[in-house]
Amino acid sequence: MNQHIAKKESPRVISISSGKGGVGKTFTSVHLAAHAANKGLKVLLIDADLGLANVDVMLGIESPGTIHSLLTGESQFEELIVHCPQGFDVLPGGSGLYELTSLNVSEQQTILDTLREAGQSYDLILIDTAAGIGENVLYFASAAETALVVLTPDPTALTDAYALIKVLSQQRGVRRFMVIINQTDEIDGHVTFKRLLSVADRYLDVYLDYIGHIPQHTSVRKAIQQQRLLDDSDYTMRPHLNQLFDKLLQRPRDHSRAGGLQFFWEHTLAAGIDDDDSGNNGDTVQQAAL
Numbered sequence: 001m002n003q004h005i006a007k008k009e010s011p012r013v014i015s016i017s018s019g020k021g022g023v024g025k026t027f028t029s030v031h032l033a034a035h036a037a038n039k040g041l042k043v044l045l046i047d048a049d050l051g052l053a054n055v056d057v058m059l060g061i062e063s064p065g066t067i068h069s070l071l072t073g074e075s076q077f078e079e080l081i082v083h084c085p086q087g088f089d090v091l092p093g094g095s096g097l098y099e100l101t102s103l104n105v106s107e108q109q110t111i112l113d114t115l116r117e118a119g120q121s122y123d124l125i126l127i128d129t130a131a132g133i134g135e136n137v138l139y140f141a142s143a144a145e146t147a148l149v150v151l152t153p154d155p156t157a158l159t160d161a162y163a164l165i166k167v168l169s170q171q172r173g174v175r176r177f178m179v180i181i182n183q184t185d186e187i188d189g190h191v192t193f194k195r196l197l198s199v200a201d202r203y204l205d206v207y208l209d210y211i212g213h214i215p216q217h218t219s220v221r222k223a224i225q226q227q228r229l230l231d232d233s234d235y236t237m238r239p240h241l242n243q244l245f246d247k248l249l250q251r252p253r254d255h256s257r258a259g260g261l262q263f264f265w266e267h268t269l270a271a272g273i274d275d276d277d278s279g280n281n282g283d284t285v286q287q288a289a290l
């Protein structure tokens, strides 16, 4: 039933970004991808930290190629996709390729066109971006339906998260953000979020949705060193992450954004259904327009 509904909706696209580097974007992305796949969703994780990609390293997978060969036309999307044993697909980003660090407009268009086509078969597309406010980050975050911002309670991470939210809202019209505070406890997570919220509320026209915190734990470093995901033996972190990601996935879809991939898919879906005179009932149209 879940699958049935998901197929009629446009894929949900979530970018995972941060102002400061090293705060846990990739860790969050890979575990969210695995969690959603475990729930029966068809998930694509795009490693969009172009030039310094490391989703493949964290997952211990070998990439047959990178986004670079997609841009040069050497490879098709399907040839680059890695079907991970964890049940989701990865589009590897490419490491050490300086030319990927700032995509030009035609390269951005190639990626968008590819995702418009190939992305439709997924329920959830996660985009793990680079840190900071570079052009690639702004581009990927504004192509998404929801921007998830990861930070730690560190004051510099907080300042940089605010800067990212400010630039995305003022320059790209992104108004809604999900927030996860990593490497902290519940109280500190709340305090940090409140700090971010109070500045954002005062100076920006944005809505911040606090999903929750992720504790700091030695099992994370150990898992990353072993190039594997946390498993059920990591009994302190797994239940917490499951709860956190359930909460995130249960958040209502945001259909207010008039840009990006979701806008395109919803209009294509709606047009397809309008053109279809096979007697589909209003139910279907309603699902597609949701």
Ligand SMILES: Nc1ncnc2c1ncn2[C@@H]1O[C@H](COP(=O)(O)OP(=O)(O)OP(=O)(O)O)[C@@H](O)[C@H]1O
Pocket: 018, 020, 021, 022, 023, 024, 025, 026, 027, 028, 049, 129, 130, 131, 182, 183, 214, 215, 216, 217, 218, 220, 221, 224
């Ligand atoms: N909850 C946590 N508990 C303990 N250590 C953590 C936790 N989250 C992240 N780390 C540590 O922080 C490091 C950086 O995490 P990660 O690579 O996910 O960050 P990132 O934001 O993707 O970095 P970059 O900006 O370089 O892409 C990890 O290698 C891990 O050692």
Ligand SMILES: [Mg+2]
Pocket: 025, 026, 027, 049, 054, 128, 129
């Ligand atoms: Mg990363």
